[in-house]
Amino acid sequence: MSTATDDRDTADPPDEGWPTGRRRDPVTRTRRWATDRPVLLAAALAALAVGVWACWSVTVDDAYITYRYSANLAHGFGPTWNPGQDPVEGFTNFTWMVWHAPWVWLGVPLPVVSKLTAAGCAAAIVWVLVTEPRTRSGAALAAGSFVLFLPTWVHVDSGLETAPFALVVLRATVLAARLLRDRDAAVRSWEIPALLLLAGTLRPDGVLGALPALAVLLWVRRADRSVWVATGAAAVVGGVYLAARRAYFGHLLPNTFYVKVGVEAATDGRWIQTTAATLLPLLALAVAALLRPRTAAPAALVLASCIALWIIPALSAPAMDYLSRFAWHGFPLVCLAAAWALDTVEVRRVAAGAAAAGVVWTAAAGVLAPDARTLVNYGDDLRRSHIAIGLALADTDLPAGERTLAVTDAGAMPYFSGWRTTDYIGLNDERIAHGANPTDVLLADDPQVVVVTSGSPVPPPGSWRTDLPRVLAGRELVGVAQMRPEYFQLVFATPDVAAQVRAALDRRLAEGRAVTDTRLDPGYARWIVRLLGLS
Structure with a gap:
């Protein structure tokens, strides 16, 4: 195992090239990976583009609920279900709903807006999964698992806020992980609080996913006054948002909460079993990363974020959890933590084999998902x-x-x-x-x-x-x-x-x-x- 630092310009990563019968010196290995990284990025983006094209026709029925609210907002009726009646909050993705309203004025079909926006967010996720790992095997595992996972294509095209939300949580977690590795890392004091606020307006439970990242920021930079000012400002904005929603809709929580809570409770473990089986190699590697000093803290952060994201669906049977949609919110995080685990493996054949096995398992699990055949049609x-x-x-x-x-x-x-x-x-x-x-x-x-x-x-x-x-x-x-x-x-x-x-x-x-x-x-x-x- 290697315990090298995370300086990408000077680190001595494991030899991740294909076996040649001889070991290359560290400088050669680093330069070769720097050359190969754009190739892997281009290949991953191409695979993502093909998948998004293949599932382009998929727009789930629930997405049209958001579109109706967006259209009513654009036409001057406010975010309401039936114009002229008391407003009701039947959507759970406020920022996503607002994002679509201007496109109504421009005459752009809202499903196209959703798909292109989500595709851009998915491309940004690919960028993170290729550039954050230090080794070729780690990046191949993370990006390959993400772009060859059939649910990724469906969730990008579904019309819902799934991909943008996953990107926001991933970005917050990556920034916090950098602070765990280097408390002097170039992380803006306002960015994680702003990301937490954005996550909370994309989904009511979104705050949970970004909260561990904020906790890291507040602990590592606890002596930095600007961090506390930024966090306080985000809290004020969030409070104003909640108060405005309460005043406009008459209730603190979205209307859907009152329908679903207590109706769909099902703690029989099916959701946990499905998620564990689908992501088994990635989860195993993420847990293994806890055992290495260099990756222990970032891996713990990822697992804490995933637990926060998954605790609600794990204890219920959520509607519209097609193709493990709610597990997918944390999917990029698990991909990245698994990549960090492979970054510590010195034997390149072992790392390459683990990466290939992880990608094959994840891709097969996506294809074999019970509802995958239904969703592609x-x-x-x-x-x-x-x-x-x-x-x-x-x-x-x-x-x-x-x-x-x-x-x-x-x-x-x-x-x-x-x-x-x-x-x-x-x-x-x-x-x-x-x-x-x-x-x-x-x-x-x-x-x-x-x-x-x-x-x-x-x-x-x-x-x-x-x-x-x-x-x-x-x-x-x-x-x-x-x-x-x-x-x-x-x-x-x-x-x-x-x-x-x-x-x-x-x-x-x-x-x-x-x-x-x-x-x-x-x-x-x-x-x-x-x-x-x-x-």
Whole structure:
């Protein structure tokens, strides 16, 4: 094992070249790695670009919730679900929502904004994973695992704040790790507090992920008055933000918190088991880094940050945790800590073998994830169902006062339709989130169109505590959109608008089938055929 310093210009890193039967001198090894690093960076970015292209069609339904709030903000209604009604905070990514609003004015499709922004953040993560490790094997493990992990491609393209948030936490952790190695490192006093503030406005739990980095800053630079001033300023700004949210929305926490807490508790360990199996080699190396003096403190920081990020999903069964989305928030951190562990390995063959094994395991785990086959086809499936329904409703020539809708999948349908919508799960409905009976709410709102999510073309007797027979009484079934083999959206309308809604649905559902591959089965073969233009 090596205990060299972390000075990249003068350090004597282990020989990381392929075996040649002789050892090169330290200067030669350092120069060769400096030459090879741009090559690895270019290869990693190319792999990321191919993956993002391959999953470009994937925009998850929840992303359209944020887009609806962004559009309403851009149009002068404020960040609200239904313009003119009491505002409700059905999103959990304030900064991400605000970021999209100006693009509405410019006419840029919001999914494109999300994907390009997230891709830029992912590219920045790749830069960190290539440049922070001291050795070729470490950088290859970190960057290779990241860009060849199929969930990376999906999360970058999903439309959500996942990649930007991961970048913010990674940057804060890297800065703190530099301070642990050298208390005089060039770290600005305000940057980590600002990153913590940004993390907290990207996700309500984001403060937890950056908090260990702030703790390191406050301890290492405890005698630096500017650090405390910057931290105090960030706390004031954060307090003003929380107070403004409380005054505007009427509640301290986002509306979704009140719906999900206590409903999805599931401490059976499934989330922990899945995450541990998927990231096993990386986690093992990150733990091994605790055993070496040079990497012990940075590795402990990474593991503390991951625990902070993962404690909530580990103790619950969070909705929309597709492809271990919440584990992915800490994925770049684990990649980097594993790279630091390989940086201490002197035998280049051992380091190269460990790096190859880690990349292969992680890539295979991403491909073998239970929901991966479904997610790579998600965009096509959503286009012929939810999006088609939303576009059909927008096509109808109904007065504004009659454009009323009720859904459980409150994403693409409300966004594309523009109709006033009751979300009878309650994620975007303050009444239901705070205890009102969904059946009573729907009977009071009396929407013209009710969309029911079902496992078959027949509506279930109930959905999300809703008595569907009572709600659907007097309404006609005017369309059925099938997303997957056991995933249907059943559209019911009042008799006075049924004919118009049915005609619009027939056109848009046919169009959706025409522009997608029409297949329902989840599978890689279907995805690859579509990518090759053969479907």
